[in-house]
Structures are given as C-alpha cells and as structure tokens.
Amino acid sequence: MSNPTSPVIGIIGGSGLYQMDGLTDVEWKKVTSPFGEPSDELCFGTLGGHRVVFLPRHGRGHRLAPTDINFRANIDALKRSGVTDLLSLSAVGGLREEYPPGTFVVVDQFIDRTFARDKSFFGTGLVAHVSMAKPVCSRLGNAVISACEGLGVVARRGGTYLAMEGPQFSSSAESHMYRSWGCDVIGMTNMPEAKLAREAELCYATVAMVTDFDCWHPDHDAVTVDQVVSVLLGNAGKAKGLVKNVVPLLGSHTGPCAQGCHRALDHAIITAPPAWDAAMVEKLSAVAGRVLRR
Numbered sequence: 578m579s580n581p582t583s584p585v586i587g588i589i590g591g592s593g594l595y596q597m598d599g600l601t602d603v604e605w606k607k608v609t610s611p612f613g614e615p616s617d618e619l620c621f622g623t624l625g626g627h628r629v630v631f632l633p634r635h636g637r638g639h640r641l642a643p644t645d646i647n648f649r650a651n652i653d654a655l656k657r658s659g660v661t662d663l664l665s666l667s668a669v670g671g672l673r674e675e676y677p678p679g680t681f682v683v684v685d686q687f688i689d690r691t692f693a694r695d696k697s698f699f700g701t702g703l704v705a706h707v708s709m710a711k712p713v714c715s716r717l718g719n720a721v722i723s724a725c726e727g728l729g730v731v732a733r734r735g736g737t738y739l740a741m742e743g744p745q746f747s748s749s750a751e752s753h754m755y756r757s758w759g760c761d762v763i764g765m766t767n768m769p770e771a772k773l774a775r776e777a778e779l780c781y782a783t784v785a786m787v788t789d790f791d792c793w794h795p796d797h798d799a800v801t802v803d804q805v806v807s808v809l810l811g812n813a814g815k816a817k818g819l820v821k822n823v824v825p826l827l828g829s830h831t832g833p834c835a836q837g838c839h840r841a842l843d844h845a846i847i848t849a850p851p852a853w854d855a856a857m858v859e860k861l862s863a864v865a866g867r868v869l870r871r
C-alpha cells in the first residue's frame with residue numbers, strides 16, 4: 578500500500594510510447610482540466626508499490642501533431658492527479674557525432690524555437706515569471722543515469738535540446754545552424770512542456786532517445802518517420818527497463834527537492850494580490866494553489 582504523501586511519478590510517453598507495460602492496478606481515467614483537453618485519458622497504476630501516472634503525449638494512436646498538443650491541459654491534469662516527479666520520454670534527432678541513434682541523453686538545457694503554443698498558465702490578471710536557468714531537476718537526472726546502468730543503454734548526462742515547431746523536419750541549413758549554436762539534440766515537444774512543469778512546481782527531466790542524425794550528417798540520409806519508428810521499436814525494451822528501474826529510485830525519495838523545483842513560484846508572482854483576477858485564481862487552483870491561498 579503506497580503512502581499518500583510519497584512521490585507520485587508521472588511519465589509522459591512520446592512517439593512510439595502510447596502505453597506503459599509492467600504497471601499493476603491499471604485504470605485509464607479522464608481527467609478534466611480548466612485549460613482544456615489533455616492528450617488522452619491518464620493511465621493510473623502502481624509499479625513496485627509506487628504510484629505512477631502515464632500520459633501518451635500524442636494520444637493513443639498518435640492523433641496529435643506537436644503544435645496541437647494541449648501542453649497546459651496535460652501538465653495541469655498530471656498536477657491535479659497528484660504527480661510530483663515528471664519524466665518525459667522523447668524521440669529526438671542527434672546533432673552530434675557522439676550521440677548516434679540508440680543513445681539516451683538526459684538533457685539539461687533547452688532552446689525554445691516554438692512559436693504557436695500557449696507557454697504559460699499565467700497571464701493578464703495574474704502575471705508570473707519563473708526561473709528557467711536550470712530547467713531540469715538534477716535529482717531526476719541522476720536517477721535516470723543510475724537506472725540505465727545494467728540495461729546496456731549508452732546514457733549521456735547533459736545536452737541542449739532544441740525545440741522546433743514542426744511538424745516538418747528541419748532544412749539542412751537549420752540543422753547546421755542549431756549545431757553551431759551548441760545544441761545536441763532536436764525535437765518538437767519538450768517546449769513548452771518543461772516551462773509549464775516548472776510553473777506547476779513539478780520536478781521534471783527528459784530522457785531524449787536519439788533516433789536519427791536529423792539531416793546534417795554527410796554519411797546519413799535525412800530523417801524520415803520510418804527511421805524514427807524503427808529505432809524506437811528497437812529501443813522499446815530499453816525504455817521499459819529504464820522505467821522499471823527508475824520508478825523505485827524516485828518513489829523512495831523523501832524530503833523536499835534540493836533544487837527547489839517544488840517552490841518555483843515562491844518569488845515568481847508579480848501581480849499585487851488586490852489586483853488578482855478571481856477567475857484566474859480559480860483556474861490556477863491545481864497548478865499554483867500553494868501560493869494563491871489567501
């Protein structure tokens with residue numbers, strides 16, 4: 578029986594990851610959010626006695642393009658379901674020779690080039706500015722690296738994820754430009770997801786699973802969906818092993834986050850309380866209730 582105050586592990590599955598094997602007491606449930614429709618029902622279960630909530634980012638069957646994912650509803654639904662620690666599993670292109678297909682990269686920085694998405698829970702009537710200087714939780718990153726040991730996965734610590742709008746893949750000129758910026762991997766979904774997780778005071782980390790060399794590599798063809806899917810299918814066992822190993826590590830953690838992810842809103846809200854919009858306060862009850870109670 579899990580303790581109601583112990584961590585709840587959220588897992589967002591990306592391309593190729595539409596269900597979570599190995600969970601017990603599984604129940605898919607619709608969670609409503611004031612921010613609209615999450616990508617799908619959420620899958621509630623336990624793994625080794627630890628509570629897990631899984632959400633397929635693109636919906637089962639991969640219905641949603643990156644631009645059409647309601648990232649705010651997804652994060653809000655996970656937060657109101659009790660999630661404390663959120664792991665994002667994502668397919669990415671590799672922008673470095675050292676990050677070939679099959680490599681798992683625990684990224685630690687992002688460059689956000691998306692432009693057609695709602696990026697904040699806050700806004701007119703309740704303005705907040707959280708820090709994104711350290712966008713991922715190092716405790717979650719450490720746990721992922723430990724979990725990869727013994728799985729035969731090449732896991733790299735650190736890297737910059739370039740988030741593009743898509744849905745088209747990059748041109749060669751763009752791919753070379755992102756390399757010149759120092760980016761290591763490229764994908765279409767981790768922004769604004771990571772920003773919203775920070776606003777919701779969740780510990781967040783991404784496991785970026787390299788599926789291709791995008792289109793910059795002179796010895797490799799430009800990325801195609803077929804290639805991404807075939808590498809992902811080859812990696813599925815490793816991704817499942819990673820989840821099986823990482824959940825007990827995260828689930829047995831006690832105490833607050835040393836990095837302070839759970840207090841990200843402490844000094845973020847700039848709107849004076851008398852000017853707070855009542856409807857916004859209500860809408861933000863799950864995401865920011867901790868700092869909005871008066």
Ligand SMILES: CSC[C@H]1O[C@H](OP(=O)(O)O)[C@H](O)[C@@H]1O
Nearest residue numbers: 591592643667668764765766805
């Ligand atoms: C199927 S290739 C492009 C697609 O894959 C990645 O998705 P996710 O991060 O959810 O694994 C990429 O960001 C694109 O959405």
Ligand SMILES: Nc1ncnc2[nH]cnc12
Nearest residue numbers: 668669670763764765791
């Ligand atoms: N090369 C690439 N560009 C953007 N998203 C991706 N997802 C997997 N490979 C990708």
